[in-house]
Every structure is written in structure tokens, then in C-alpha cells.
Amino acid sequence: MADVVDEVIMDSADENDDIITRSPEELAELKKENGNQLYKIKQYRSALPLYSEAIKLCPNTAAYYGNRAACYMMLNRFIEALEDVRRCVQLDPKFVKGYVRMAKCSLAMGDLKTAEFAIKKVQDMQVDGQTIANELKSYEKLKQYESESNKAYEKQDYRKVVFCMDRCMDEAPTCNRYKLIKAECLTFLGRFQEAQDIANSILHIDKGNADAIYVRGMCLFYEDNLDSAFQHFQQVLRLAPDHKKAMNIYKKAKLLKKMKEDGNEAYKACKFQDAYNLYTEALKIDPLNKKTNAKLYFNRATVLSRLAKTREAIDDCTAALNLDESYIKALLRRAKCYADIGEHEDAVRDYEKVFKMDKSRENKKLLQDAKLALKLSKRKDYYSILGVERNAGEDEIKKAYKKRALIHHPDRHANASESEKKEQEKKFKDVGEAYGVLSDPKKKMRYDNGQDLDEFDGGMPDVDPTQVFQRFFGGSSHGGQEFSFGGGFPGSFTFQFR
Known part of the structure; x- marks a missing residue:
């Protein structure tokens, strides 16, 4: 084993001696070849330093930059790759592969202007059309969908923008610009979690990406977390002072917060019309801010209630619920x-x-109270039928019954039309029924408490209004009182209880 190791050490020493005697150009070529071998087996991270060493040895060789650019591209490091291909074609303006890679990098980054330049360069060299065919196809697709996206954005058709960005990312899946345009529009559509996931994935790699921070700030703004949104917009403007979108939404957020707070103060001071006006103006600031606008509609509904404009208050509660269907306060107010x-x-x-x-x-x-109120609303209003207040006493109820019973007694309307007779019979019966309940203390108490009279003493029997009338006026079968209906006008008559 020791002999083998010595042999390897000797071979290594011989190789080092051989390298020392080689020229920088030869060494650079060796580094490139070793890099190429690693590239072929997809060991891009290992190949990268070898290409860098070759460039250091021979900084004016275009092919070395081209190879390192290809390696960067496989690692999705397109900014570094584009820098290398720019240097590559600067050293060798006829290097076709350099322009092809420039087109690939530009397309991956969504840089259509540079891609168009690179494609035209290859075409001008009159090489085989297949050399740049794939890049040209991708360029045309990106150009089409970017154009459609821009038009949709102007029309605030954010769903169409998201669709177009997805098609763009089919061609350029690593393009952060396309991702962030999609994320911004997802925010406008209220899909905050999806938008935040995109922004966070970019910030994980690039913490200073102003557009990603802007998207996160938008999500916070539209979720009515204004203070945190302010912090994000301020950070964006520190990183990119000319970021127009961040500046505009920051101004909107500040104005919206101020007008909402001013409206709240006016309401607390019982200046209801002023509060109404402030909430109305605040609603015009940003129609896309559903969470905040739902609260503004609710606040305005509260004001309208205080102004006794109940129907308008219902409309505002409905508007709030259309923006936020889970808004319990708005449901309670509308109810x-x-x-x-x-x-x-x-x-x-x-x-x-x-x-x-x-x-x-x-x-x-x-x-439960609402269901009871509904139940009560569907039963007869005996107080209204007799024309008395709910606190009417026994004597007042008797007087009211006497008056109404005489007015609606069927004999008084004997010469009326059939429909009128039926109407008066019904009213006469209702008057008797009302008196039968309100003149009985137990039934009256149950009625006033909203209890079912049908459950009282085995049920509420049908009322015979004639018997109630006779009992009330003291009539009997052996003679009684005589009542004259008519007062001297034609068709008047008299009847007598016997």
C-alpha cells in the first residue's frame, strides 16, 4: 500500500512539475478542458472556478467567457451570465454562440430589448436559421403576452394580467419581473397569500428587492394593516426613491387613514353629517381596498342609523358585506x-x-329575539284592531270594543256589496276576537308576552262574534236592547236582541 501511495505522490509531483513548465495559454486551455468535463456531467458549481481560472490566465479569450456564461446559465445566475456574454462578444463580435447565449439570458430575465438585439445579430450573420429558432419563438411569445398584459393592466383587468404572466413564465420561469407583476395583480384580486409567497421567495434570495417589498406592503395595505404597510413603503422609497407605484400607494394609504380617523372623530362628537361626508370621500380614494372600504361602509351605515335613514343604512351594510362577507358587525347592524x-x-x-x-x-x-319578533309580526295586532294603546285599561278596552263592534256589525252593512259584506264580517269577527283576548287578564298576559294563545287551556277556540256582542251588551233571548244603525240616512235600519 505504501508503494502505491509513493507512486501516486511521484505522479502528482511529476504533473505539478509539468504544469509549472507550461505557458499561461496552455494552462488556461487545460483549465477550460477540465471545466468542460465537469460541465458535461452537470457538475456546474465545480466547473465554474475552473473557467474563472482560465479567464484569469487569459482574460482576452472570448470562448472562456462564453463557457463560464453557459455555466452561470445552468445555475440560473443570468445576471452574471449576461455580463460574461457581453464581454465575450466584445472580444469577438463574430462569436455566434455568444449572441445566442445573450438571447437566452435576456429572455430568461424578460429583457426583450436585449434579446431582440442578440437575435438580430445572429440573423445578420446569415447562419443556419435553426441556430436561433427556439429563442426567436420564445421572443415572439413573450412579446405577444407582454403586450396583452400591458393593455389588460391599463384596463384593470388583473385576471388577464395574471394569465399573461403565467404564459410568459412558461418561457422564462426564473424571471423575477414577471413573478412580481403577477404578484402585484394577485394583490389587486385579493389573493394576498399567493402574492406574499411570491414576494417572500424573491426576498429570500434578494433581500433588497424593492418591487418584492412593495408587493408585501400592498398586501398589508389591502388587509387593513396600515402601520406595517407604511413601514414597507418607506423601505421601498429608501431603496428606490423614484419608485412611483410605492409613492402613490403610500400617499393613498396616508390619506385614507387620515380621512377615516377624521370621520371617527366627527362621529364621536355627534357631528353625523360631517362624519357621513368624510366616510363618503374616503370611499373614493381606493376602490380596490376592500377591507378598509368595508369598514368605511359600515361606519357610514352607523351614521345613517343615527340620522334615521334606516333604508340607506341597510344599503351600506350590504355594500360592506359584498366586500367582506364575513363582516359580523355589518351583519348585526343590517339585522x-x-x-x-x-x-x-x-x-x-x-x-x-x-x-x-x-x-x-x-x-x-x-x-331568538328576532325569531320571536317575526312570530309576533305574523299574528293579529289586537290593540290595533281595537284602536287602543298597549297600556290601555279595562274600561278603555270596553269602550273601544263597543265603538268598533257597532261600526262593523254585519246588520249595519246589509245593503252593501258582497265583497264589502265579507270585509265587514271579517272585521267584526276580529274585533270580537281582540276583545275576547284583551278582556281576559290571563290571555292578555300571554299575548303581551308573545306566547302562543293556541296553547292556552287546550287551545284557542273559534270566536263567535255575535255571542261576544250579545254578552257584552247584555242581550238575551227574553228581550234586551235595541240598536239603530244608520242615523237617519237612506237604508238605515234597526235590530233588537231578544
Whole structure:
């Protein structure tokens, strides 16, 4: 074993002696060849320093830059690769591979201007058309989808932009510019997690990427995290003072925050119209900011409620929920507004949604109360039928019954049309039913408490309004009182209880 090692050491020493005697050009060529061998077996990281050593030995040899550029490209280090191919074609303007690699690098980076320049150079050299065919095809696709993307962006068709960027990344999967354009539009579409994932993946490699920080700031802004958004926009402007998009959205964010806070202060000071105006102006600042705008609509709905504009308050709550369907405060506000105007079915529907999202004891009670109000709204209003207030006493109820019963008694409308007779019969029956309940303390208490009268003493029997009338006026089968309906006008008549 020792003899073998000595032999290897001797061979190594001989090789070192041989290298020492070689010229820089020969050594550079050897380094290049060794690099090529590693490149062929995809050992790009190992090949890279060998190409760099060859360049150091012979800095004016175009092929060495071309080889190192190819190695950089396999490692997705396109910026360094582009620098090498620029140096390569500068040393040898006729180096076709250098221009082909320049086109590849440019396309990978989404730099269509440089790609077009490189493709034209190859075409001008009148080489085989297949040499640059793939690059030309990719260039045409990128050019098409970039153009479509720009038009869609101007129209705020952000879904189309995302589609176009995906097609661009089919050709240039490592292009950060395409990724960040997509991420920005995902933010506009409310797909914040996807946008943040793209931005974070870029910042993991390039912590100072201003566009990626801008996208993260946008996500925070549209999620109504304004303070953190401000910090991101400030960082972008420190890195890139001329970043127009960051400057514009930073101004929007500051103005939006100020107007919202001013509206809140006006509301607290009971200056409701001023608060309404401030919230209205704030809603115009950025229509894409759904989270903040949902809160502004809710705040304005609260103001409208205080201004007794209930229907408009409902509309604003609906607008808030269209922007954020899980906004419980807006659901609660709208439900209360519905209840206030007697639209109890809609109120119950909203309270059910609230309870489904938050099964708290308080929300359960609100739902129960709403269902009770709905139930009460569907039963007859006996107080209204008699024309008395809910706090009416026994005497007042009796007087009201006497008055209404005489007005609606069927005998008074004997000469009326059939439809009118039926209407008056119904009202006469309702008056008797109302009196039957409100004149009985137990039934009245159950009625006032919203309990079912059908469950009272085995059920609420059908009321015979004539019996109620006779009982109330003291009529009997042996004679009684006589009532005259008509007051001297044609068609008047008299009937007598016997």
C-alpha cells in the first residue's frame, strides 16, 4: 500500500512539475478542458472556478467567457451570465454562440430589448436559421403576452394580467419581473397569500428587492394593516426613491387613514353629517381596498342609523358585506335595521348567519329575539284592531270594543256589496276576537308576552262574534236592547236582541 501511495505522490509531483513548465495559454486551455468535463456531467458549481481560472490566465479569450456564461446559465445566475456574454462578444463580435447565449439570458430575465438585439445579430450573420429558432419563438411569445398584459393592466383587468404572466413564465420561469407583476395583480384580486409567497421567495434570495417589498406592503395595505404597510413603503422609497407605484400607494394609504380617523372623530362628537361626508370621500380614494372600504361602509351605515335613514343604512351594510362577507358587525347592524323597519324575516336571516359564524350566548339571544319578533309580526295586532294603546285599561278596552263592534256589525252593512259584506264580517269577527283576548287578564298576559294563545287551556277556540256582542251588551233571548244603525240616512235600519 505504501508503494502505491509513493507512486501516486511521484505522479502528482511529476504533473505539478509539468504544469509549472507550461505557458499561461496552455494552462488556461487545460483549465477550460477540465471545466468542460465537469460541465458535461452537470457538475456546474465545480466547473465554474475552473473557467474563472482560465479567464484569469487569459482574460482576452472570448470562448472562456462564453463557457463560464453557459455555466452561470445552468445555475440560473443570468445576471452574471449576461455580463460574461457581453464581454465575450466584445472580444469577438463574430462569436455566434455568444449572441445566442445573450438571447437566452435576456429572455430568461424578460429583457426583450436585449434579446431582440442578440437575435438580430445572429440573423445578420446569415447562419443556419435553426441556430436561433427556439429563442426567436420564445421572443415572439413573450412579446405577444407582454403586450396583452400591458393593455389588460391599463384596463384593470388583473385576471388577464395574471394569465399573461403565467404564459410568459412558461418561457422564462426564473424571471423575477414577471413573478412580481403577477404578484402585484394577485394583490389587486385579493389573493394576498399567493402574492406574499411570491414576494417572500424573491426576498429570500434578494433581500433588497424593492418591487418584492412593495408587493408585501400592498398586501398589508389591502388587509387593513396600515402601520406595517407604511413601514414597507418607506423601505421601498429608501431603496428606490423614484419608485412611483410605492409613492402613490403610500400617499393613498396616508390619506385614507387620515380621512377615516377624521370621520371617527366627527362621529364621536355627534357631528353625523360631517362624519357621513368624510366616510363618503374616503370611499373614493381606493376602490380596490376592500377591507378598509368595508369598514368605511359600515361606519357610514352607523351614521345613517343615527340620522334615521334606516333604508340607506341597510344599503351600506350590504355594500360592506359584498366586500367582506364575513363582516359580523355589518351583519348585526343590517339585522337590527331590518328589525327596525319591520322586515323581520330578513333580520332573522342575518342573525342566523351571525350565529353560524359566532355561536356566542349573546348572538343566540339576538337570534331568538328576532325569531320571536317575526312570530309576533305574523299574528293579529289586537290593540290595533281595537284602536287602543298597549297600556290601555279595562274600561278603555270596553269602550273601544263597543265603538268598533257597532261600526262593523254585519246588520249595519246589509245593503252593501258582497265583497264589502265579507270585509265587514271579517272585521267584526276580529274585533270580537281582540276583545275576547284583551278582556281576559290571563290571555292578555300571554299575548303581551308573545306566547302562543293556541296553547292556552287546550287551545284557542273559534270566536263567535255575535255571542261576544250579545254578552257584552247584555242581550238575551227574553228581550234586551235595541240598536239603530244608520242615523237617519237612506237604508238605515234597526235590530233588537231578544
